[in-house]
Amino acid sequence: AAAQVLLLHRRDAFQAAPALLAQLQALREAGRIQVVIGQITGVETAPGGTLQALALLDPQGQPQRQPLDLLLAYLGISPRLGPIADWGLAMDRKQLTVDTATFATSVPGIYAVGDINTYPGKRKLILCGFHEATLAAFAEAERQAGHKLPLEYTTSSERLQARLGVAAAR
Structure with missing residues (x-):
């Protein structure tokens, strides 16, 4: 706790x-x-x-x-940047520009997901924010690890099942 x-x-x-x-x-x-x-x-x-x-x-x-x-x-409900607008991040029309492979901003280690970012084809849907957050989380984990990480599924990964304390389906 x-x-x-x-x-x-x-x-x-x-x-x-x-x-x-x-x-x-x-x-x-x-x-x-x-x-x-x-x-x-x-x-x-x-x-x-x-x-x-x-x-x-x-x-x-x-x-x-x-x-x-x-x-x-x-997640919040306000797409206003507030003080983030003064952090020196690249912006386009009051929204943060990102690399859509990782949702990284122009500053290493800072990611932007949801309605505060912009990229070609952007859709302001909560579903998109969850997708963006997943890619950003993987990108940061890989940045910290220094290498690509495997994509594992709880339905098939014995390692994840052991961490979760659930038995593998037979």
């Missing part, structure tokens, strides 16, 4: 089903999750590229540093 869970959001207002909002509020009140409001303005990495912290602007426009061990990014 994590020692601390932070939920970073651009504002202290959430859109979700009432039951989910009530669950989030209960977790906040129990101290199991802390909500941090702000916009990411940059990243801090250790030598070798390991993510160590996020640079944020709080709602009052003050810079903050948020250390972290693990960053999980989830």
